[in-house]
Amino acid sequence: MLNFEQAERIKNLPPYLFARIEKLIAEKKEQGVDVISLGIGDPDLPTPGHIIEELKKEAENPANHQYPSSVGMLSYRQAVADFYQKRFGVELDAKSEVVALIGSKEGIAHISWCYLNPGDVVLVPDPGYPVYAGGAILAGAEPYAVKLKEENGFKPNYADIPSEVARKAKMMFINYPNNPTGATADVKFFEETVAFAKEYNILVCHDNAYSEIAFDGYRPPSFLEARGAKEVGIEFGSVSKPYNMTGWRIGWAAGHPEVVEALGRLKSNLDSGQFQAVQYAAIKGLTGPQDALKKNVAIYDERRKVVVEGLNALGWNVQAPKATFYVWAPVPKGYTSASFAEYVIEKTGVVITPGNGYGESGEGYFRISLTIPKERLEEAFRRMKESLGKLEF
Numbered sequence: 477m478l479n480f481e482q483a484e485r486i487k488n489l490p491p492y493l494f495a496r497i498e499k500l501i502a503e504k505k506e507q508g509v510d511v512i513s514l515g516i517g518d519p520d521l522p523t524p525g526h527i528i529e530e531l532k533k534e535a536e537n538p539a540n541h542q543y544p545s546s547v548g549m550l551s552y553r554q555a556v557a558d559f560y561q562k563r564f565g566v567e568l569d570a571k572s573e574v575v576a577l578i579g580s581k582e583g584i585a586h587i588s589w590c591y592l593n594p595g596d597v598v599l600v601p602d603p604g605y606p607v608y609a610g611g612a613i614l615a616g617a618e619p620y621a622v623k624l625k626e627e628n629g630f631k632p633n634y635a636d637i638p639s640e641v642a643r644k645a646k647m648m649f650i651n652y653p654n655n656p657t658g659a660t661a662d663v664k665f666f667e668e669t670v671a672f673a674k675e676y677n678i679l680v681c682h683d684n685a686y687s688e689i690a691f692d693g694y695r696p697p698s699f700l701e702a703r704g705a706k707e708v709g710i711e712f713g714s715v716s717k718p719y720n721m722t723g724w725r726i727g728w729a730a731g732h733p734e735v736v737e738a739l740g741r742l743k744s745n746l747d748s749g750q751f752q753a754v755q756y757a758a759i760k761g762l763t764g765p766q767d768a769l770k771k772n773v774a775i776y777d778e779r780r781k782v783v784v785e786g787l788n789a790l791g792w793n794v795q796a797p798k799a800t801f802y803v804w805a806p807v808p809k810g811y812t813s814a815s816f817a818e819y820v821i822e823k824t825g826v827v828i829t830p831g832n833g834y835g836e837s838g839e840g841y842f843r844i845s846l847t848i849p850k851e852r853l854e855e856a857f858r859r860m861k862e863s864l865g866k867l868e869f
C-alpha cells in the first residue's frame with residue numbers, strides 16, 4: 477500500500493477530544509446500561525409540518541431538479557432580508573447583502589478562505605464553536621484564542637487583547653447567544669465590537685445561530701443592529717435551530733456587500749448551492765406561522781428548569797441561561813472537565829460534555845444540552861442524586 481503524506485492543513489486540525497468519552501459510552505452500552513446523552517446540541521423535536529409540506533410540493537416540481545444558483549434563489553435571499561426587517565429592524569439588500577449557505581457552518585468555515593492567507597491571525601472565542609478555529613487552520617491561518625471569562629459575562633474584554641495581536645488580526649469571530657456558555661450580548665456590546673474592529677481594521681463575523689432560542693421574553697439582537705456593523709462585518713444565521721432543520725443544511729450570511737460577494741464567488745467555485753426545494757421550505761420557515769417555534773421554546777424552557785433546579789439541588793449555584801439550549805456549569809472541586817465527565821458516565825450512565833472540548837478556557841466547566849425529552853432529563857438527575865455522592869464547590 478502506498479503511504480500518502482497528508483496536507484499540513486489537515487495535519488494541523490486539532491485532535492478529536494471526545495474519543496475517550498466515546499469509548500466509555502460504548503463500554504457502558506455493552507454492559508447494558510441505558511445511557512442518557514446530555515451532550516448533543518441538536519434539536520430532537522420535528523421540523524414543523526408546513527415546512528415539510530413545502531419541501532414535498534417543491535420536490536415534485538421538475539424546475540427544482542437542476543443545479544441551483546450557488547448564492548441562493550433571489551426569493552430565498554429576499555425572505556432572509558424580510559426576516560431581518562421584521563425581526564431586527566435591519567435593512568438588507570437581498571441581491572448584494574445576503575448569500576445562501578449550505579448551513580451556516582459551511583460559510584463559517586469558508587469565510588476564512590476568503591480573507592486569510594497563511595500566517596494571518598484570526599481572533600476566535602475560547603471556549604467557542606470549534607469550526608471558527610477549524611476553518612482558519614484549514615486556510616493556513618493562526619487562530620488566537622480570546623478568553624471568555626465568567627466574571628465578564630463570557631464576553632471578550634477588548635482592552636485585554638494585546639495591541640500587537642489586534643494589529644495583526646485580520647478577522648474575528650463572535651457568537652451571542654453563545655454556544656457553549658449560553659451567554660448573551662446587547663447592542664452596546666456589538667457597538668464596542670464595531671469600534672474595536674474599526675480601530676484595528678478587523679473583519680467581524682458574528683454567528684447568530686441562536687437568535688430565536690430565548691426565554692423569559694428576552695429577544696436577542698442582531699449584530700447588524702449596531703451602528704456601522706455593515707461596514708465592518710457580516711452575520712451568519714440559520715434555520716437549523718429555530719425550525720429543527722439541522723439535517724436540511726440551509727443558512728445565510730448577511731451584511732458587508734463585498735464580503736457577501738467574496739463568499740458567493742468562493743462558493744461558485746466549490747459547490748452549486750442548496751436544492752431549491754430546501755430553499756423554498758426555508759422560506760416557509762422564515763415567513764410562515766411562528767407558533768411551532770413558540771411551542772418549541774416553551775418545551776426548552778421546561779427542560780431548562782429541570783436542569784437548573786436539578787443542578788442546584790445537587791449543590792451548584794447556576795443561573796438559568798437567557799438563551800440557547802445549553803446550560804454551562806463549573807465542575808465540582810477536585811475535578812477537571814474530563815475527569816468529572818468520566819466520573820458522571822461511570823456512576824450514572826449520563827453523558828455530559830467536558831468544557832475543554834470548546835477550547836482551553838472551557839477547562840473547569842461542562843455543558844448540558846436541552847435537546848432531549850424532559851422525562852429523560854429528570855431520570856438523569858434522579859440517577860445523579862442517587863449515585864454522585866457529596867460534591868464540593
Ligand SMILES: *Cc1c(COP(=O)(O)O)cnc(C)c1O
Nearest residue numbers: 579580581605655685714716727
Ligand atoms: C448549531 C450551530 C450553528 C448552525 O449550524 P448550521 O450549519 O446552520 O446547521 C452555527 N453556530 C453555532 C455556534 C452552532 O451551535
